[in-house]
Amino acid sequence: MITYILRALDINGSESFYTGRAGDGWVSVDITNAFTYESLDGARNQGKRFNRNERLHGLWFIAVRSDYRTYDGVEAMNAGLLEA
Numbered sequence: 001m002i003t004y005i006l007r008a009l010d011i012n013g014s015e016s017f018y019t020g021r022a023g024d025g026w027v028s029v030d031i032t033n034a035f036t037y038e039s040l041d042g043a044r045n046q047g048k049r050f051n052r053n054e055r056l057h058g059l060w061f062i063a064v065r066s067d068y069r070t071y072d073g074v075e076a077m078n079a080g081l082l083e084a
Contacts, residue, residue: 003066004043005034006050008059018050018061027059036066 006018008027016027020035028034037043043063050061 001038003036003038004040004063005031005036005066005068006043006047006061007064007068008050008061010058010060016059018046034066037063 008016008018010016014029016029017031017034019025019028019033025033037046040063047061047063050057050059054060
């Protein structure tokens with residue numbers, strides 16, 4: 001089954017991932033802590049909600065396949081196919 005995660009980038013290009021937790025642990029640099037979505041639309045919609053508040057937290061979220069580091073998900077992301 002293909003699953004999706006929310007990858008976050010800050011202004012310096014540092015990568016983190018949405019964990020699904022509340023409070024300080026809501027993002028993590030460890031991909032193993034990433035919350036997984038079964039639906040690309042669900043991940044995109046959550047990313048869009050977070051992106052509306054970018055000025056508050058300084059992060060931009062993109063929905064990607066959870067295996068994007070080993071899959072051609074990076075190419076798909078660059079083509080805008082998985083962008084939140």
